[in-house]
Amino acid sequence: MPSSNPLPPKENALFKRILKSYEHKQYKNGLKFAKQILSNPKYQEHGETLAMKGLTLNCLGRKEEAYEYVRRGLRNDLKSHVCWHVYGLLQRSDKKYDEAIKCYRNALKWDKDNIQILRDLSLLQIQMRDLEGYRDTRYQLLMLRPTQRASWIGYAVSFHLLEDYKNALSILDTFLDQQQRLNNFDYEHSELLLYQNMVIQESGDLKQALKHLETFSDQIVDKLTLKENLADLNLKLENWERSEQLYEELIQRNPENTIYYEKMIEAKRLTKDSDIVEFYSNYDIKFPRAMPPKRLSLNYASGDQFKALVDKYMQKALSKGVPPLFVDLRSLYRDQQKVQIIQDLALGYLTSLNKVNKFSETETSNGPKEPASAILWVYYYLAQHFDYLNQTEKALEYIETAIHHTPTLIELFVTKGRINKHAGDPIEAYRCLDEAQAMDTADRYINSKCAKYMLRANLIKEAEDTCAKFTREGVSAMENLNEMQCMWFQTECALAYQRLGKFGEALKKCHEVDRHFSEIIEDQFDFHTYCMRKMTLRSYVGLLRLEDVLRGHPFYFKAAKCAIEVYLHLFDSPLKNENAEQEMNTENLAPSELKKLRNKQRKAKKKAEQESAQAREAQVKRDQHHKSRQQGDVEADAPQLDELIPDKLARVDDPLDNAIKFLQPLQTLARDQIDTHLMAFEVYYRKRKILLMLQSIKRAHQVDASHPKLHSCFIRFLQEVKENQHTFDPSVSQVITSEMKSLLTTKDPKVLNKEFLDRHKRSLRAALEGGLVMYKLDEKSQKDALNLVTPSNIEVKYQDVDIEICTEILKCLRNGLFGTNVQSQMDSFVAHCRKLFPHAEAFKPPREVTVQPQTNHVIESDSN
Amino acid sequence: MADDDPVNGTSDENSEKSQQKKQAKYDSGAADLEKVTDYAEEKEISNQNVANAISAIGDRRNQAALEKQAREKELLKVSIRKEDVDLIVKEMEISRPKAERTLRENHGNVVNALTSLTN
Numbered sequence: 001m002p003s004s005n006p007l008p009p010k011e012n013a014l015f016k017r018i019l020k021s022y023e024h025k026q027y028k029n030g031l032k033f034a035k036q037i038l039s040n041p042k043y044q045e046h047g048e049t050l051a052m053k054g055l056t057l058n059c060l061g062r063k064e065e066a067y068e069y070v071r072r073g074l075r076n077d078l079k080s081h082v083c084w085h086v087y088g089l090l091q092r093s094d095k096k097y098d099e100a101i102k103c104y105r106n107a108l109k110w111d112k113d114n115i116q117i118l119r120d121l122s123l124l125q126i127q128m129r130d131l132e133g134y135r136d137t138r139y140q141l142l143m144l145r146p147t148q149r150a151s152w153i154g155y156a157v158s159f160h161l162l163e164d165y166k167n168a169l170s171i172l173d174t175f176l177d178q179q180q181r182l183n184n185f186d187y188e189h190s191e192l193l194l195y196q197n198m199v200i201q202e203s204g205d206l207k208q209a210l211k212h213l214e215t216f217s218d219q220i221v222d223k224l225t226l227k228e229n230l231a232d233l234n235l236k237l238e239n240w241e242r243s244e245q246l247y248e249e250l251i252q253r254n255p256e257n258t259i260y261y262e263k264m265i266e267a268k269r270l271t272k273d274s275d276i277v278e279f280y281s282n283y284d285i286k287f288p289r290a291m292p293p294k295r296l297s298l299n300y301a302s303g304d305q306f307k308a309l310v311d312k313y314m315q316k317a318l319s320k321g322v323p324p325l326f327v328d329l330r331s332l333y334r335d336q337q338k339v340q341i342i343q344d345l346a347l348g349y350l351t352s353l354n355k356v357n358k359f360s361e362t363e364t365s366n367g368p369k370e371p372a373s374a375i376l377w378v379y380y381y382l383a384q385h386f387d388y389l390n391q392t393e394k395a396l397e398y399i400e401t402a403i404h405h406t407p408t409l410i411e412l413f414v415t416k417g418r419i420n421k422h423a424g425d426p427i428e429a430y431r432c433l434d435e436a437q438a439m440d441t442a443d444r445y446i447n448s449k450c451a452k453y454m455l456r457a458n459l460i461k462e463a464e465d466t467c468a469k470f471t472r473e474g475v476s477a478m479e480n481l482n483e484m485q486c487m488w489f490q491t492e493c494a495l496a497y498q499r500l501g502k503f504g505e506a507l508k509k510c511h512e513v514d515r516h517f518s519e520i521i522e523d524q525f526d527f528h529t530y531c532m533r534k535m536t537l538r539s540y541v542g543l544l545r546l547e548d549v550l551r552g553h554p555f556y557f558k559a560a561k562c563a564i565e566v567y568l569h570l571f572d573s574p575l576k577n578e579n580a581e582q583e584m585n586t587e588n589l590a591p592s593e594l595k596k597l598r599n600k601q602r603k604a605k606k607k608a609e610q611e612s613a614q615a616r617e618a619q620v621k622r623d624q625h626h627k628s629r630q631q632g633d634v635e636a637d638a639p640q641l642d643e644l645i646p647d648k649l650a651r652v653d654d655p656l657d658n659a660i661k662f663l664q665p666l667q668t669l670a671r672d673q674i675d676t677h678l679m680a681f682e683v684y685y686r687k688r689k690i691l692l693m694l695q696s697i698k699r700a701h702q703v704d705a706s707h708p709k710l711h712s713c714f715i716r717f718l719q720e721v722k723e724n725q726h727t728f729d730p731s732v733s734q735v736i737t738s739e740m741k742s743l744l745t746t747k748d749p750k751v752l753n754k755e756f757l758d759r760h761k762r763s764l765r766a767a768l769e770g771g772l773v774m775y776k777l778d779e780k781s782q783k784d785a786l787n788l789v790t791p792s793n794i795e796v797k798y799q800d801v802d803i804e805i806c807t808e809i810l811k812c813l814r815n816g817l818f819g820t821n822v823q824s825q826m827d828s829f830v831a832h833c834r835k836l837f838p839h840a841e842a843f844k845p846p847r848e849v850t851v852q853p854q855t856n857h858v859i860e861s862d863s864n
Numbered sequence: 865m866a867d868d869d870p871v872n873g874t875s876d877e878n879s880e881k882s883q884q885k886k887q888a889k890y891d892s893g894a895a896d897l898e899k900v901t902d903y904a905e906e907k908e909i910s911n912q913n914v915a916n917a918i919s920a921i922g923d924r925r926n927q928a929a930l931e932k933q934a935r936e937k938e939l940l941k942v943s944i945r946k947e948d949v950d951l952i953v954k955e956m957e958i959s960r961p962k963a964e965r966t967l968r969e970n971h972g973n974v975v976n977a978l979t980s981l982t983n
Binding site: 660689690691692694695698699729731732734735738739 | 948951955956957974975978979981982983
């Protein structure tokens with residue numbers, strides 16, 4: 001062992017025992033042996049021993065001491081690969097992967113063929129996706145240990161990930177060649193063959209892939225995957241009959257898998273709807289209990305045939321009482337004709353059930369009567385049906401009838417809540433859900449739904465209390481939900497805080513969600529060794545690819561969008577210093593009033609102080625409680641992240657740069673979402689980065705050229721160019737000029753706005769954007785702009801009038817985006833909206849909106 | 865084998881393990897997770913032809929590496945101006961290496977480089 005300071009035999013034996021103890025997790029023993037060496041004055045500064053002592057301490061959770069010892073060890077023996085390796089391990093346990101890689105590289109300088117260090121390095125490289133570095137390290141490992149299975153597999157995978165299929169395959173071939181000679185066919189071998197096939201398929205040589213599968217079919221034990229792959233390959237290679245035969249076998253095996261049917265249709269090359277319906281009806285006869293043939297045929301049938309099929313389908317479900325029937329059929333609602341047929345049928349059922357207790361009056365003579373619940377399910381269905389069609393009153397009428405019929409069915413209250421939510425009344429919606437939730441407090445689904453509706457009604461405390469019924473005792477629900485990575489709750493929470501103007505709190509929630517994603521990415525670390533060993537390489541590669549696009553997940557998008565919006569808002573109107581704010585308000589007050597105000601403020605301040613003191617106390621208690629629970633447990637090596645403090649988050653110096661951190665993953669992983677680019681524009685517009693504005697516009701234009709919001713971006717971009725052209729670098733100007741030519745027909749914002757409005761005459765969303773621009777370009781056009789967005793016949797003039805857009809218009813009017821002196825126009829607009837959407841909270845007079853939620857019997861006080 | 869190596873087999877996995885231990889109380893699946901980081905002896909394969917196969921792989925790899933080197937060299941030959949790189953970094957808010965690379969890929973033409981970055 002090379003070391004600048006070799007130990008004599010006795011101490012060396014002790015050192016080996018430190019290593020052994022470390023491996024066997026006998027850390028206390030390890031420390032004992034280290035002490036024995038270090039107590040010898042000759043070796044009290046022995047580098048490798050000090051480093052190992054540090055590493056052992058790290059495992060006992062004494063991180064600061066660990067760093068101290070490891071660093072001291074390293075200083076005493078800079079040429080020891082052990083010290084560098086240990087330092088790398090320490091950094092790695094702290095998730096500082098870049099640093100750890102540097103340490104490993106230093107270690108390898110002193111011992112370039114150290115297998116263990118190379119292995120550790122390769123793990124970090126794959127984790128950091130340094131694929132070329134990974135390949136090189138795996139090459140060295142293969143050269144050093146050619147007899148080890150993992151060496152071959154790892155090297156092959158590295159080429160696969162680099163999309164170098166030829167090399168990946170030749171390494172797998174060589175390796176499998178040796179395996180086959182051993183005649184050692186087990187599950188792992190089978191998995192390896194399937195992995196090899198995956199690589200062949202990805203290389204694009206489908207013929208070879210098929211041949212490969214057929215050759216090794218008897219060695220592959222995962223018969224289902226084998227057959228699915230065979231069928232798919234035959235289909236892609238247009239071996240129609242063979243593929244058909246294979247899918248037939250697969251359907252026999254599992255007649256509930258919808259994909260098999262769809263592929264079968266492809267193999268049979270059926271394109272006419274009528275043929276497809278017939279195809280499904282044949283399978284319906286063959287497998288009378290299977291659902292897909294019954295349901296999928298509805299997608300293709302039309303007219304009377306559809307009526308007959310859907311009639312049968314609905315009757316069966318209503319008679320049995322299948323709650324999700326509407327959700328099941330909802331995708332058919334894209335077709336107006338089908339909606340009408342379904343509605344006529346359901347209304348018909350209602351009449352007949354009322355008269356003769358059957359779905360049809362014409363079959364009065366034969367068959368048994370329907371169960372009493374049938375009519376209930378019809379009411380339930382119709383309520384959802386009319387809710388979907390935005391006919392709120394009818395929907396409410398049916399759901400009330402249903403509740404009257406059976407007041408104990410939870411689903412009915414959920415639906416009633418949903419109807420209210422869609423009608424724009426989150427308060428009433430949450431009340432319905434609370435009622436549902438009270439009927440079965442052990443039902444976690446309803447509990448979560450109720451919490452979500454509470455958050456939509458901005459009742460955060462209530463939502464937390466509701467969730468607390470299911471979270472672990474002794475910890476606050478908020479904390480526990482964070483620990484469990486309960487992202488839907490945190491995102492809804494963030495949105496509620498955003499609506500309430502508590503921006504710091506909102507940001508905290510968004511950052512928590514962001515951290516979950518980081519943690520999920522960290523968590524793949526274990527799989528690099530595990531999957532390689534267990535030979536589950538297909539799943540492994542799948543996992544790596546999933547992690548690469550993890551932040552493309554809708555959950556991230558939603559949280560990131562909220563964070564970016566909040567940061568933009570904080571940039572536009574930063575939080576004022578509290579004292580300064582108070583000063584401002586006092587300027588034009590009479591002295592007596594001022595005194596009153598001061599008194600009030602003092603009282604409020606005192607109260608706030610008391611409250612925060614209480615909160616602190618509670619926190620301390622909680623911490624103690626927490627610690628006592630975990631006593632003896634090491635607060636191990638999870639790196640301590642900075643605590644998220646709402647107030648600090650809301651008062652950042654660089655909100656835009658913080659927004660960009662959330663934006664960047666979206667720009668690569670959610671490129672197909674226009675919101676990504678619209679938000680990017682807002683950020684870069686405020687940063688005055690003209691080319692990045694151009695970039696956002698171009699990308700948004702590609703996704704949806706006619707999006708109303710994009711129009712406003714174009715106008716602002718043109719104005720920015722016009723005003724600041726003289727400051728641009730000539731190359732930048734050149735880029736802008738040439739790119740604008742391909743994007744726009746004119747450079748005059750007014751002309752552009754007129755063209756835009758003419759193009760989208762029936763869209764209120766377009767009218768709003770156009771109207772805003774119109775007013776901004778020329779304040780004299782205020783009247784025209786207002787008439788554009790708040791005409792008296794708004795629902796006739798435009799075809800996209802809904803609560804969302806009307807609320808937005810109202811917000812614009814209130815915020816003075818159409819100038820001042822708009823009160824009368826605004827009042828009549830609100831009155832009109834109230835007529836259109838009588839339930840919507842946004843248009844109700846303010847008195848009604850601020851109704852305090854009743855304290856409810858189901859809300860229990862927090863146990864803390 | 866690596867047995868005499870100072871930092872052996874399980875070393876890197878240990879830190880992970882202790883971390884999981886504390887979760888074990890709450891997660892029933894923790895036992896399975898624990899297995900993930902267990903140390904297992906590498907399976908050996910024995911073959912005389914390994915040497916031949918190895919040398920063939922080594923050669924091919926070198927071939928690929930050479931090709932890549934040549935490509936990189938070609939890119940490095942392109943002369944770029946520092947001011948152009950500065951401009952790209954400033955306007956597009958990207959890292960220097962990336963700015964340089966884009967500029968080289970566009971044969972040093974800053975307008976084309978900027979245009980391609982706005983795509």
